[in-house]
Every structure is written in structure tokens, then in C-alpha cells.
Amino acid sequence: MSRLTRPATASRTSLGRVRRFTAAGAALLALSLTATACGDDADSASGDGSGQDLSGQTVSVAGVWTGTELDNFQQVLDAFTEETGAKTTFTSTGDNLATFVGSKIQGGSAPDVVLVAQLGVLQEFARSGWLLPLDETVDATATANFAGVWRDYGTVDGTFYGLYFKAAHKSTIWYSPEAFAAAGVEPATSYEELIENANTLADSGLPAFAVAGADGWTLTDWFENIYLSQAGPEMYDKLATHEIPWTDPSVVTALTTLGELFSSEELLAGGADGALATDFPTSVGKVFGPEPEAAMVYEGDFVGGLASEDYGRTLGEDALFFPFPPVDGGAAPVVSGGDAAVILKDGGNNEAAQRLVEFLATPEAAAIWAGAGGFLSPNSALDLSAYGDEITQETAASLIEAGDTVRFDMSDQAPAAFGGTSGAGEWKILQDFLRDPSDPQATAEALETEAAKAFGD
Structure with a gap:
């Protein structure tokens, strides 16, 4: 993009998708998977496409969305009802979606469709035998309307299970135009x-970055953008699946960068100690609050929601962003996340569920939420x-134009014990690295030790 842009705003509930389920929730999930994995995979349902008469049927849907996000998604569900006659119900799961779904399956009251944000959770659901493959009609619609990478991320062991309906753009650096102008x-x-700009900003009297080191997931996003640009998409894919170890020289290079x-204390608001005491919402406030403590904050498009809702900034005027820049001559990275619609085999209405997911694959469904705001498709x-x-x-265009070079958040692809647990695994090791970044090789070795445990190597 040549001009300064900002992404669609997101409500505070967007932050729920960057939280992974707790260790206790993971334990319940593992128990549930063991209890249900003995079931046979069901054949995919068949259907005549969206628009068929489903009067008298009800599709139950579950996901993390609440508040404005749920209100907007409800408009999409209402349009499906108008088109097909099928009623819908939606249940908000809370952040521990995997635990919620596991308990519902065990209790015999599984929803028909679930919106899943973590790719690793989608894969665990599929490999447990919980999911129904998406049928040929859904597959054809998705193939026609989405870049292949999105279908690939919804595919597990060669079977298409997840349709990505909502996306996030996690390669944006937000900044205060007043601070940039002053420097x-x-x-x-x-x-x-x-x-170079960061040093110039620091010399002008304002630290360059507010880093949310108290939330380990933000540090994984920093690493992923640098690694994707430096090492390239193929190496990113190999590291995400642990096909190469975290001691690979490419990892050490990214950690060194x-x-x-x-290690530049003057570039971080409060230095490393201050960053480690700063959570994500606070990091946004340090840039866009009434008494700025930094000029920039790196994170995804959901920064805009906090800057606008919590600090009264006008997006596109006094809160701007630019794309995460390319590193060492590589391509500019585009790291994304998203919510995939999957169908639970134990739900009560598989056929109508297939038709709902087919509807979600259409531009008509996406246009409803796009018009309401707070949404990228x-x-x-x-x-x-x-x-x-x-x-x-323009923000949406940058995501689409990236095509098959888009890469899904790496930590969301990993087992939760490594990529999604507070105080453990990648989150803790990168926090330790923020505290003392003097030995990238030792950090890579620590990451590999924990990754090997989590991936079962």
C-alpha cells in the first residue's frame, strides 16, 4: 500500500481470540478427545446449495463473539434465515472455546456449527473425530471465493473441515502522527x-515503541513477522509444524534481529522492565492516551478499536498505521489469524449446518458484516x-492481495502447551528473551526443548 491506512476497527471482545484456553481447559479437552476419538469419521453431508428450503429446522452456533461482534454476526445469521427459512441460535463460549465444546459433546448437547479461532484447536477437533467434513458444495464455493491458503488452513490430513469467515491483519504498526511530525x-x-526512525524518535525525547511484554502472545507476533520476512513462507511453514527445529540458523537470525x-532500552517505553509490566491494552494507551509515553505500538488491526473506543482517537487522522516493513530485503510479511466455521458431527442438524457454512463462504454473507464495520474478510x-x-x-485489499503468501499466526498453529499458555512455552521464553536478549542461540535452544515436548518429538 502506498498511502497510510488503518484496518477495520474491532470491539474489545476481539482480544478474546488472542487468549488460548488455560491448562485446566487443555486437560479437559484432552480427556474429551480420548473419550470420543473412538467414533468413526462420518461421511460428508450433501446439499443443493444455499437457498434451499430449510423451514422448520434450527442450526445451533457457538463461538467466542459477544457484544458488537455478536450483534453484527447475528445480522449474517438473520440473512441466512431469510434465505433458507432455517432458524439459528448462538451461544457465546467465553475464551475457553475448546473446553466449552468438549463439555457439550460429553453432555450430548453439541452445537451444530462452531467458529474456531485457533488453528491448532481446529486440528485437534478434526483428529479426534469430532468434525464433519465440509461437503462438495461448500468445497466448490470456497475454492471459487478464497485464496488456496485459506482452504489449506481449514484442511486437516487431506480433508476440508474449516471455512474461514473472518480474518485479522497482524502485520500493522500503529503510530501517533503528532509524534512522527515532531521528530x-x-x-x-x-x-x-x-x-533508524526509532532512534530518531528516541533522540527527540519520546521512546519509539510501547511493547506489551506482559502478554507473551504479542512477542510471538513480533517474532513471526520478522521470521516470515527474513526466512520466507516455506521456512515459516516448516517451523510452524516443527518440520525444522527451533535451533535452525534462520531462527537464531530472527531472534538476533x-x-x-x-536490547535498546531507550527505544522501549520503560525499557525492558517497563515492557514486561505492560499488557496489550496498556501498550495502546501509551501511544494514544492523553499522556503519550511512546510513538508506536505494533500489533494487529484490533489496535484501532482500542485507540478509538478507549482513547477517543479518530482513525485515519490522529491514529494511523503502516504495514510491518520487509526485513533484510525479504518480502513484507502478512501474518493473519481468523475464525473458521466447522461442523460438529454430534450436532443435531448436519445438513442445515452444511448450508449455513456454504452461505458463510459467499460474498453476500461477508458483505453484511463488512458494511457493519469491525470486520475483515x-x-x-x-x-x-x-x-x-x-x-x-484498502486494508482489506492488502490482505486479499497477499494471496497465498498470507501465513497464519504461528503460535496459534502450535500445541497450546508451547504456543498458547501464559507463563509457559514460547510465551515465557520470549518474555525471558525480552528481559535479556544477549544470547539468541540459548533462547533458540530453550524454544526447541519446549517445542519438542509439545509436539511429541
Whole structure:
């Protein structure tokens, strides 16, 4: 993108999808998987496509969404009802979606469709035998409307289970235009320029970055953007699945690059200790609050929601962002996340569930939420005019234009014990690295030790 843009705003509930289920929840999930994995895989349902008469049927749906997000998704469900005659119900699961679903299956009251944010959870659900494959009609619609990478992320062991309906753009650096103007810097077009600008900002009297080190997941996102750009998509895929070890030289190189930032105390608001005491919402406030303590905060498009809702910033005017810049001559990274619709085999209405997921694969369904705001769609058939303003259109376009180079959040692909548990695994090791970034090789070795345990190697 050539001009400064910002993503669609997101409600506070967007933050729920960056939380993984707790250790206790993971234990319940493992118990539930063991109890149900003995069932045979069901054959996929068949259907005549969206628009068929489903009057008298009800589709139960579950997901983490609440508040504004749920209100907007309800508009999508209402459109499905109008088109097919099928009623829908929605249950908010809380952040521990896996635990919720496991308990519902054990209790014999499984929902028909679940919106799953963590790729690793989707894979565990599929390999447990919980999910129904999406049928040929859904498959054809998804193939026509989505880049292949999105279908691939919904596929487990060669079977298509998950349709990605909502996406996040996690390669954006948000900044205060007042701070940039005061220091005389412009948005960086390379990582090297980003660090140069950071030093210029620090020299002007304001630390460059507010880093949310208290939330380990933000540090994984820093690493993933640098690694994707430096090492490239193929190496990213191999590391995400532990096909290569975390002691690979490419990992050490990325950690070294990240460590150069973390070791510059003057570039971080409060230094490393201050960053480790800062959670994600607070990091946004340090840039966009009434008394700014930093000029920039790196995170996804959901930063805009907090800057606007909590601090009264006008997005596109006094809260702007630029794309995470390319590192060492690599391509600009586009790291994403998303919510995939899956069908539970133990739900009561598999046929109507297939038709709902088929509807979610259409640009008509995506356009409903796009018009309401707080939404990015990976559906390439969606006309960008469906979004309510030009800058959101450009943000969505950047996600679509990335095509098959988009990569899913790596930590969300990992087992929760490594990539999604507070105080453990990758989160804790990268927090330790923020505290002392002097030995990238030792950090890589620590990451490999924990990854090997989690992946069962």
C-alpha cells in the first residue's frame, strides 16, 4: 500500500481470540478427545446449495463473539434465515472455546456449527473425530471465493473441515502522527529504516515503541513477522509444524534481529522492565492516551478499536498505521489469524449446518458484516465497496492481495502447551528473551526443548 491506512476497527471482545484456553481447559479437552476419538469419521453431508428450503429446522452456533461482534454476526445469521427459512441460535463460549465444546459433546448437547479461532484447536477437533467434513458444495464455493491458503488452513490430513469467515491483519504498526511530525520521520518502508526512525524518535525525547511484554502472545507476533520476512513462507511453514527445529540458523537470525530492538532500552517505553509490566491494552494507551509515553505500538488491526473506543482517537487522522516493513530485503510479511466455521458431527442438524457454512463462504454473507464495520474478510469475491470507508477498503485489499503468501499466526498453529499458555512455552521464553536478549542461540535452544515436548518429538 502506498498511502497510510488503518484496518477495520474491532470491539474489545476481539482480544478474546488472542487468549488460548488455560491448562485446566487443555486437560479437559484432552480427556474429551480420548473419550470420543473412538467414533468413526462420518461421511460428508450433501446439499443443493444455499437457498434451499430449510423451514422448520434450527442450526445451533457457538463461538467466542459477544457484544458488537455478536450483534453484527447475528445480522449474517438473520440473512441466512431469510434465505433458507432455517432458524439459528448462538451461544457465546467465553475464551475457553475448546473446553466449552468438549463439555457439550460429553453432555450430548453439541452445537451444530462452531467458529474456531485457533488453528491448532481446529486440528485437534478434526483428529479426534469430532468434525464433519465440509461437503462438495461448500468445497466448490470456497475454492471459487478464497485464496488456496485459506482452504489449506481449514484442511486437516487431506480433508476440508474449516471455512474461514473472518480474518485479522497482524502485520500493522500503529503510530501517533503528532509524534512522527515532531521528530520529522515518515512511516518506514524497510525494517532498517524502522530502527533508524526509532532512534530518531528516541533522540527527540519520546521512546519509539510501547511493547506489551506482559502478554507473551504479542512477542510471538513480533517474532513471526520478522521470521516470515527474513526466512520466507516455506521456512515459516516448516517451523510452524516443527518440520525444522527451533535451533535452525534462520531462527537464531530472527531472534538476533529482534534482540537488537529489545536490547535498546531507550527505544522501549520503560525499557525492558517497563515492557514486561505492560499488557496489550496498556501498550495502546501509551501511544494514544492523553499522556503519550511512546510513538508506536505494533500489533494487529484490533489496535484501532482500542485507540478509538478507549482513547477517543479518530482513525485515519490522529491514529494511523503502516504495514510491518520487509526485513533484510525479504518480502513484507502478512501474518493473519481468523475464525473458521466447522461442523460438529454430534450436532443435531448436519445438513442445515452444511448450508449455513456454504452461505458463510459467499460474498453476500461477508458483505453484511463488512458494511457493519469491525470486520475483515478473506473472501476474494467480496467487492471492496462493501466496506464502509476507503481506508478499510484498502486494508482489506492488502490482505486479499497477499494471496497465498498470507501465513497464519504461528503460535496459534502450535500445541497450546508451547504456543498458547501464559507463563509457559514460547510465551515465557520470549518474555525471558525480552528481559535479556544477549544470547539468541540459548533462547533458540530453550524454544526447541519446549517445542519438542509439545509436539511429541
